[in-house]
Amino acid sequence: xxxxxxxxxxxxxxxxxxxxxxxxxxxxxxxxxxxxxxxxxxxxxxxxxxxxxxxxxxxxxxxxxxxxxxxxxxxxxxxxxxxxxxxxxxxxxxxxxxxxxxxxxxxxxxxxxxxxxxxxxxxxxxxxxxxxxxxxxxxxxxxxxxxxxxxxxxxxxxxxxxxxxxxxxxxxxxxxxxxxxxxxxxxxxxxxxxxxxxxxxxxxxxxxxxxxxxxxxxxxxxxxxxxxxxxxxxxxxxxxxxxxxxxxxxxxxxxxxxxxxxxxxxxxxxxxxxxxxxxxxxxxxxxxxxxxxxxxxxxxxxxxxxxxxxxxxxxxxxxxxxxxxxxxxxxxxxxxxxxxxxxxxxxxxxxxxxxxxxxxxxxxxxxxxxxxxxxxxxxxxxxxxxxxxxxxxxxxxxxxxxxxxxxxxxxxxxxxxxxxxxxxxxxxxxxxxxxxxxxxxxxxxxxxxxxxxxxxxxxxxxxxxxxxxxxxxxxxxxxxxxxxxxxxxxxxxxxxxxxxxxxxxxxxxxxxxxxxxxxxxxxxxxxxxxxxxxxxxxxxxxxxxxxxxxxxxxxxxxxxxxxxxxxxxxxxxxxxxxxxxxxxxxxxxxxxxxxxxxxxxxxxxxxxxxxxxxxxxxxxxxxxxxxxxxxxxxxxxxxxxxxxxxxxxxxxxxxxxxxxxxxxxxxxxxxxxxxxxxxxxxxx
Amino acid sequence: xxxxxxxxxxxxxxxxxxxxxxxxxxxxxxxxxxxxxxxxxxxxxxxxxxxxxxxxxxxxxxxxxxxxxxxxxxxxxxxxxxxxxxxxxxxxxxxxxxxxxxxxxxxxxxxxxxxxxxxxxxxxxxxxxxxxxxxxxxxxxxxxxxxxxxxxxxxxxxxxxxxxxxxxxxxxxxxxxxxxxxxxxxxxxxxxxxxxxxxxxxxxxxxxxxxxxxxxxxxxxxxxxxxxxxxxxxxxxxxxxxxxxxxxxxxxxxxxxxxxxxxxxxxxxxxxxxxxxxxxxx
Numbered sequence: 001x002x003x004x005x006x007x008x009x010x011x012x013x014x015x016x017x018x019x020x021x022x023x024x025x026x027x028x029x030x031x032x033x034x035x036x037x038x039x040x041x042x043x044x045x046x047x048x049x050x051x052x053x054x055x056x057x058x059x060x061x062x063x064x065x066x067x068x069x070x071x072x073x074x075x076x077x078x079x080x081x082x083x084x085x086x087x088x089x090x091x092x093x094x095x096x097x098x099x100x101x102x103x104x105x106x107x108x109x110x111x112x113x114x115x116x117x118x119x120x121x122x123x124x125x126x127x128x129x130x131x132x133x134x135x136x137x138x139x140x141x142x143x144x145x146x147x148x149x150x151x152x153x154x155x156x157x158x159x160x161x162x163x164x165x166x167x168x169x170x171x172x173x174x175x176x177x178x179x180x181x182x183x184x185x186x187x188x189x190x191x192x193x194x195x196x197x198x199x200x201x202x203x204x205x206x207x208x209x210x211x212x213x214x215x216x217x218x219x220x221x222x223x224x225x226x227x228x229x230x231x232x233x234x235x236x237x238x239x240x241x242x243x244x245x246x247x248x249x250x251x252x253x254x255x256x257x258x259x260x261x262x263x264x265x266x267x268x269x270x271x272x273x274x275x276x277x278x279x280x281x282x283x284x285x286x287x288x289x290x291x292x293x294x295x296x297x298x299x300x301x302x303x304x305x306x307x308x309x310x311x312x313x314x315x316x317x318x319x320x321x322x323x324x325x326x327x328x329x330x331x332x333x334x335x336x337x338x339x340x341x342x343x344x345x346x347x348x349x350x351x352x353x354x355x356x357x358x359x360x361x362x363x364x365x366x367x368x369x370x371x372x373x374x375x376x377x378x379x380x381x382x383x384x385x386x387x388x389x390x391x392x393x394x395x396x397x398x399x400x401x402x403x404x405x406x407x408x409x410x411x412x413x414x415x416x417x418x419x420x421x422x423x424x425x426x427x428x429x430x431x432x433x434x435x436x437x438x439x440x441x442x443x444x445x446x447x448x449x450x451x452x453x454x455x456x457x458x459x460x461x462x463x464x465x466x467x468x469x470x471x472x473x474x475x476x477x478x479x480x481x482x483x484x485x486x487x488x489x490x491x492x493x494x495x496x497x498x499x500x501x502x503x504x505x506x507x508x509x510x511x512x513x514x515x516x517x518x519x520x521x522x523x524x525x526x527x528x529x530x531x532x533x534x535x536x537x538x539x540x541x542x543x544x545x546x547x548x549x550x551x552x553x554x555x556x557x558x559x560x561x562x563x564x565x566x567x568x569x570x571x572x573x574x575x576x577x578x579x580x581x582x583x584x585x586x587x588x589x590x591x592x593x594x595x596x597x598x599x600x601x602x603x604x605x606x607x608x609x610x611x612x613x614x615x616x617x618x619x620x621x622x623x624x625x626x627x628x629x630x631x632x633x634x635x636x637x638x639x640x641x642x643x644x645x646x647x648x649x650x651x652x653x654x655x656x657x658x659x660x661x662x663x664x665x666x667x668x669x670x671x672x673x674x675x676x677x678x679x680x681x682x683x684x
Numbered sequence: 685x686x687x688x689x690x691x692x693x694x695x696x697x698x699x700x701x702x703x704x705x706x707x708x709x710x711x712x713x714x715x716x717x718x719x720x721x722x723x724x725x726x727x728x729x730x731x732x733x734x735x736x737x738x739x740x741x742x743x744x745x746x747x748x749x750x751x752x753x754x755x756x757x758x759x760x761x762x763x764x765x766x767x768x769x770x771x772x773x774x775x776x777x778x779x780x781x782x783x784x785x786x787x788x789x790x791x792x793x794x795x796x797x798x799x800x801x802x803x804x805x806x807x808x809x810x811x812x813x814x815x816x817x818x819x820x821x822x823x824x825x826x827x828x829x830x831x832x833x834x835x836x837x838x839x840x841x842x843x844x845x846x847x848x849x850x851x852x853x854x855x856x857x858x859x860x861x862x863x864x865x866x867x868x869x870x871x872x873x874x875x876x877x878x879x880x881x882x883x884x885x886x887x888x889x890x891x892x893x894x895x896x897x898x899x900x901x902x903x904x905x906x907x908x909x910x911x912x913x914x915x916x917x918x919x920x921x922x923x924x925x926x927x928x929x930x931x932x933x934x935x936x937x938x939x940x941x942x943x944x945x946x947x948x949x950x951x952x953x954x955x956x957x958x959x960x961x962x963x964x965x966x
Contacts, residue, residue: 432721673694
């Protein structure tokens with residue numbers, strides 16, 4: 001009996017896709033186009049990295065390829081004229097910049113050698129390329145030319161050696177005191193796009209410069225890394241730890257391996273604490289979890305681990321099981337949260353640390369952990385091109401984050417943002433309950449300035465990149481969900497994830513899957529949402545009713561024999577006659593979605609009228625007997641709110657006044673103005 | 685009078701927004717019953733507020749500067765002279781002293797700059813020593829860490845002391861201007877500075893009074909913030925309780941002036957009574 005009960009309660013995980021060394025069991029999960037064996041030695045005293053790598057690349061195209069395109073991201077931090085530095089200085093809302101860098105803060109990558117296995121020196125063929133902006137000062141993309149082209153579907157290996165200086169922490173990479181985050185840190189290949197991938201017609205390298213607002217696009221492969229650092233440093237990295245060797249010089253070499261990922265990032269950190277746990281759930285692969293947190297914010301770890309488990313559970317059930325055996329989450333030191341926290345790499349994400357997390361769930365930590373871990377699906381496994389179509393990871397992941405948090409019943413209470421020690425006192429001032437989806441999209445508008453699908457550096461500013469590719473894109477997905485219903489939309493997202501995992505989807509691929517699963521063509525709507533600038537604000541602008549007589553109005557009417565006779569103005573009694581109501585609907589955005597206005601009469605009956613397609617406004621007039629024929633409420637998008645609507649409050653208009661909201665807002669405005677005046681007065 | 689001035693300025697500040705609020709929310713059932721911080725109300729207020737803009741918001745604050753400077757003379761008269769309140773006398777004293785009070789305030793802005801040097805210098809020194817202050821700690825500390833540690837609170841105390849030094853000097857200067865009918869405001873400012881600097885216990889007492897005022901205002905404001913929300917009656921109740929916050933703050937303002945008057949009286953008891961020239965119409 002006990003055995004029977006135990007067997008019922010026991011968790012039966014799904015078969016593992018990788019072994020304990022991070023190597024796939026069975027066939028690879030995707031094409032291993034670019035694989036790396038990395039060796040790096042880090043000296044924190046000089047902030048120098050000495051690195052070597054063996055790159056193995058497969059030409060997936062039918063055309064021989066003689067040129068290899070590489071990223072050298074850390075040269076973005078080499079000087080103030082890099083494309084990153086220029087973009088960051090122009091883009092309000094961009095990630096942290098190099099604007100405050102002193103003499104010792106800059107970082108760079110210098111390629112020392114590049115050779116084929118037979119010893120052929122490729123270093124003389126190095127050319128700096130500037131495909132995005134022609135900025136000659138930028139050295140974040142280079143090419144090497146091979147003496148013999150790689151034949152179609154052939155493979156080449158190249159041995160690279162480089163030196164690098166770690167920059168001061170900026171844009172989720174670099175050093176802050178003893179904390180070092182190594183993101184985008186090694187010379188890394190771009191992506192050779194092959195037809196029909198993302199609509200290209202001929203094989204072409206997609207290798208963009210490092211910009212202030214965008215940085216990701218890579219092929220899948222195997223990564224094997226040996227990282228040598230001082231013994232005192234705690235190390236966490238992409239993949240599974242496969243070894244640890246103590247060296248005679250006081251350093252330790254940490255080894256990591258992971259198959260079928262698109263990148264490799266790591267951290268080395270004096271004084272960090274590593275807390276471990278395991279995710280186990282019926283039917284899902286088991287995942288070992290590591291949370292690396294600052295010693296003075298150790299209390300962060302339980303929230304980080306719990307948020308990770310919740311995401312693995314939700315993602316595994318609704319999108320695709322997380323296949324990797326390990327997941328590392330880094331909560332940076334407190335002072336590095338905004339420069340290092342909130343970044344995604346395969347099986348390795350950064351989140352936030354707090355000395356005093358809010359109990360029982362700190363939403364600040366939960367939200368960022370869920371979001372960054374969500375990227376392991378939306379960009380990590382479905383490796384879209386963040387440079388050109390950032391919505392496919394940020395927009396979908398914003399939607400996904402809201403799904404996870406909604407599933408847990410978590411909403412934003414701004415009181416959680418109050419400083420530790422003041423939360424109990426300040427809680428009533430900041431009392432709120434806001435859905436996560438709304439937090440990311442607070443400034444919708446009936447007409448946007450750019451399409452969602454656009455290279456990140458071509459938006460009007462850093463703020464617009466964020467608004468467009470995160471919250472607006474998530475709301476655009478909400479419009480598709482509204483069109484097909486939640487159940488079908490859930491199937492769309494699952495099918496999209498299953499079909500495009502370990503490949504490179506584009507916007508059209510998503511819309512094709514959506515149309516196929518929904519059984520109707522969603523491309524026109526999707527194109528308007530993602531490639532257009534139209535927004536949505538449908539409003540009931542007017543609702544007015546007046547009593548009218550049932551008999552004819554005043555004037556001359558033909559009588560018997562055709563002779564006009566005068567009819568005087570009839571009297572209208574208060575409880576008799578008809579009620580004539582007029583409703584004015586205005587369409588203040590251009591998004592081509594059909595809209596109907598629903599009128600509710602005093603007697604409870606309802607009437608629905610479509611707004612003619614293409615019209616910017618429509619007036620509906622009714623005349624019914626009094627008093628039941630009075631329209632008491634007019635509504636657009638009845639029963640199915642439009643997520644992209646920039647002002648949902650004007651979707652419904654009542655005949656009766658609503659004094660509550662007016663009194664609340666006016667009272668609050670007056671009180672706030674009084675406090676401001678009192679504060680200024682106190683100084684006079 | 686101070687409360688009326690506050691009402692007038694606040695009313696002017698929000699007046700341009702009221703038609704927009706009425707238009708947007710006057711027949712909006714989706715907004716009914718919603719708390720202030722909701723998508724329907726506060727989060728949808730941006731387009732409504734956009735109609736006013738900064739000029740309509742800042743212009744009334746300039747009016748406040750004028751009104752507050754004008755009423756300062758009346759408040760000092762009322763505090764020092766005592767007796768029954770007469771509106772004519774209040775306004776008369778306000779008008780008589782307004783330009784002198786304005787000049788005095790401008791002179792004492794120099795003191796504010798000087799007084800700020802101490803906490804600013806201390807903040808720089810503490811930062812160099814790796815000690816946190818609320819003004820030099822990384823912004824992240826406010827959300828992620830513990831901003832209120834022993835060192836930062838200690839530095840905040842120094843800031844409060846410097847602010848109290850300046851504010852008490854302003855109050856003392858105004859009392860001196862009224863009591864001695866001084867026309868040379870620079871001399872009055874200098875006298876006030878010397879008097880305050882010679883009275884460290886009074887400065888400490890004034891700082892405590894300021895601290896109590898801040899605490900009382902915060903507690904009253906918290907009481908208002910704790911009220912439930914959702915309908916017009918509750919909104920009116922909140923506005924009424926909000927006036928308590930204003931009352932508390934204004935009571936402490938008058939108490940501060942009274943404190944300064946007492947300090948002046950104790951420092952020169954022979955001339956504690958207002959001179960005849962201080963009477964209205966003289």
